[in-house]
Amino acid sequence: MNWRGLLLLLLMLGLPALAQERFWQLDIKGGIGPGTSDFIVTELNRAQLDKPAFVLLTMDTPGGLYSATRDIISAMLESRIPVVVYVSPGGARAASAGTYILYASHVAAMAPGSHLGAATPVQIGGPGLPSPPSDPDDKNNQDSTDGDDTSSPPAAGSTAMERKTLNDAIAYIRSLAQLRGRNADWAELAVRDAATLTATEALEQNVIEFIADDIPSLVLALDGRTLELHGSTYTFDSQNLLAELREPDWRQRFIITISNPNIAYLLMLVGIYGLLLEFYSPGFGVAGVTGAICLLLALLALQMLPFSTAGLALLGLGLALMVAEGLAPSFGILGGGGLVAFVIGSVLLFDTPDQAFRVAWPFIAAFALFSLSLFVVVIRLIVKQRRSAPVSGAVAMIGEQGIALTVIDPTGTVMVQGERWQAHSRQPIAAHQSIVVLAVEDLTLNVAPAKETPS
Numbered sequence: 001m002n003w004r005g006l007l008l009l010l011l012m013l014g015l016p017a018l019a020q021e022r023f024w025q026l027d028i029k030g031g032i033g034p035g036t037s038d039f040i041v042t043e044l045n046r047a048q049l050d051k052p053a054f055v056l057l058t059m060d061t062p063g064g065l066y067s068a069t070r071d072i073i074s075a076m077l078e079s080r081i082p083v084v085v086y087v088s089p090g091g092a093r094a095a096s097a098g099t100y101i102l103y104a105s106h107v108a109a110m111a112p113g114s115h116l117g118a119a120t121p122v123q124i125g126g127p128g129l130p131s132p133p134s135d136p137d138d139k140n141n142q143d144s145t146d147g148d149d150t151s152s153p154p155a156a157g158s159t160a161m162e163r164k165t166l167n168d169a170i171a172y173i174r175s176l177a178q179l180r181g182r183n184a185d186w187a188e189l190a191v192r193d194a195a196t197l198t199a200t201e202a203l204e205q206n207v208i209e210f211i212a213d214d215i216p217s218l219v220l221a222l223d224g225r226t227l228e229l230h231g232s233t234y235t236f237d238s239q240n241l242l243a244e245l246r247e248p249d250w251r252q253r254f255i256i257t258i259s260n261p262n263i264a265y266l267l268m269l270v271g272i273y274g275l276l277l278e279f280y281s282p283g284f285g286v287a288g289v290t291g292a293i294c295l296l297l298a299l300l301a302l303q304m305l306p307f308s309t310a311g312l313a314l315l316g317l318g319l320a321l322m323v324a325e326g327l328a329p330s331f332g333i334l335g336g337g338g339l340v341a342f343v344i345g346s347v348l349l350f351d352t353p354d355q356a357f358r359v360a361w362p363f364i365a366a367f368a369l370f371s372l373s374l375f376v377v378v379i380r381l382i383v384k385q386r387r388s389a390p391v392s393g394a395v396a397m398i399g400e401q402g403i404a405l406t407v408i409d410p411t412g413t414v415m416v417q418g419e420r421w422q423a424h425s426r427q428p429i430a431a432h433q434s435i436v437v438l439a440v441e442d443l444t445l446n447v448a449p450a451k452e453t454p455s
Contacts, residue, residue: 022244023053025215032064032097034304035256037071039248044075044083053241054082054222056215057105060089063096065306066121073104073176080230082106086218087114087199095119099190102208103176106227109210109218110199116207117196119187121169166192183207215243255304261350264301265359269367271295272319311348318342322371343368400437401450404429414447423447 026043028036040057047055076083085105087094090113094102099119102108110116170191177184183206189195202208209225212218222236248256257263274291302312321338346364402416408429414421416437423445429435434450 021053021240022242023056023219023238025056025058025243025245027245028057028059028061028098028101030061032061032068032072032101033256033259034065034068035248035252035254035259036064037068038255039252040072041075042252043246044079044081047081048079052081052244053238054084054236055079056218056243057083057085057101058088058215059085059094059098059101060087060092061094061096061098063098063118066097069097069100072101076101076104077179082227082229082234082236084109084218084222086212086215087111087116088212088215090114095196099187100173100176103173103180103182103187106180106229107210107222107225108180108182108208109212109221110202110208112199112211112213115196115198116202117190118194119169119173119190120192120194121165219243258297258301259304261305261359262363264298264305265346265349265363265367267294267301268298268315269371271298276323305350307350308348311345311350314341314345315349316345318345319371339368339372342371397437397440397445402435402437402447404431404433404435404447407431408435408447414445416445421445425449 024043024047026040028040030036044055083105084107085094085102086109087098087102088111090111092111092114094110094114094116095118097119099116102116170188173187173191174184176182177187186195186197186205186207197205197207199208199211203211210218210221212221219238219241223238225236227234258267271291271294274287274289274294276291278285278288278291318338318341321334321341324334324338343364346359346367350358397416400416402414402421404412404414404423405420406412408414408423408425410426410428411422411424412429414423414435422443423435425435425447427449429447429449435447436450437445438448439446
């Protein structure tokens with residue numbers, strides 16, 4: 001038994017040595033927002049501790065927010081693990097913010113049929129992109145002061161803030177290009193003139209290092225390649241490496257979901273509708289609780305997105321006018337104006353021309369029609385119900401008919417709705433005569449003789 005236990009112990013100690021080295025694969029799909037940024041930055045920081053062979057970012061993005069892009073690039077520049085960016089699959093793109101991330105990578109590669117570029121900043125008036133930290137050991141960074149020599153003057157019709165944002169973006173991407181030894185002049189064209197390149201053109205113009213059909217081909221091409229990494233030489237040894245796909249956790253997936261402009265828009269409207277329905281028709285609180293939760297989640301999403309206060313105000317004005325149409329019909333004047341304000345506010349809600357962070361037009365049209373029908377039809381029904389005659393309580397007794405149990409002159413007893421009541425009448429009423437209730441005072445009914453109607 002002892003030799004078996006010793007053999008088992010030796011096998012357990014030898015298992016780590018038999019484990020095959022891996023590289024991490026992170027996927028960037030769609031717009032780059034706060035959730036994507038949190039996922040990439042968290043994984044890059046974790047890679048500094050777990051030390052995979054390298055980190056591979058596969059990318060297919062139309063662009064994203066400057067703040068999220070800046071966080072990702074800062075983590076890439078500080079990483080002591082090589083970061084390889086691969087624009088894939090065929091037909092993918094690294095547009096706008098994706099071009100900045102590709103230029104910041106240690107190794108850049110593209111799949112055949114993919115393209116990059118069009119990196120002109122579109123969030124005019126937002127925070128500028130800071131210059132990346134320089135690497136003192138990088139020879140390409142020592143002549144980075146020639147960025148202003150090749151820049152052309154900004155457009156004459158642009159504002160000072162637009163020129164400031166554009167020039168800052170140009171300096172930022174030129175610094176990244178010089179830091180990684182890539183084509184800085186074309187990088188400036190991508191920002192200034194929204195220039196684009198195919199994969200073959202990018203390889204010819206020294207924008208990327210490889211064109212690879214798939215990830216296994218890229219991993220083989222990396223084998224033996226050397227690069228400068230924070231003052232030391234790193235050599236890729238990618239033979240027999242296994243890919244480890246890293247995915248966002250539940251919190252990051254939740255942030256990615258609610259930071260989608262369409263989802264944030266939906267949460268905001270559901271929250272408003274829920275609170276309005278709870279206000280107009282109080283019940284068990286389901287609509288109110290659901291509306292409050294959705295509205296808070298929408299506010300959290302708006303905090304992470306570049307929303308416009310003017311768009312939000314127009315959206316609220318449109319909803320208020322449609323509510324007013326339901327309460328006080330105005331032959332469509334209030335409802336039509338509310339619908340126009342609602343649509344304009346929905347379009348202007350997110351303050352960026354980037355389509356990845358705009359509410360989709362079909363989504364806006366569907367909710368505009370739904371909102372109009374909801375407030376014109378449903379709210380009218382609710383108001384009609386509130387204005388209808390009560391069916392219980394003292395007020396509901398008025399107009400009810402009953403039978404006089406005794407002579408009422410001026411007081412007596414009556415039977416109304418199967419109950420005995422003390423009654424008072426200004427006119428004498430005989431026993432067993434029909435009566436009608438005029439008013440209710442405490443526990444006494446003011447009654448009068450009921451008019452006889454033919455059977």
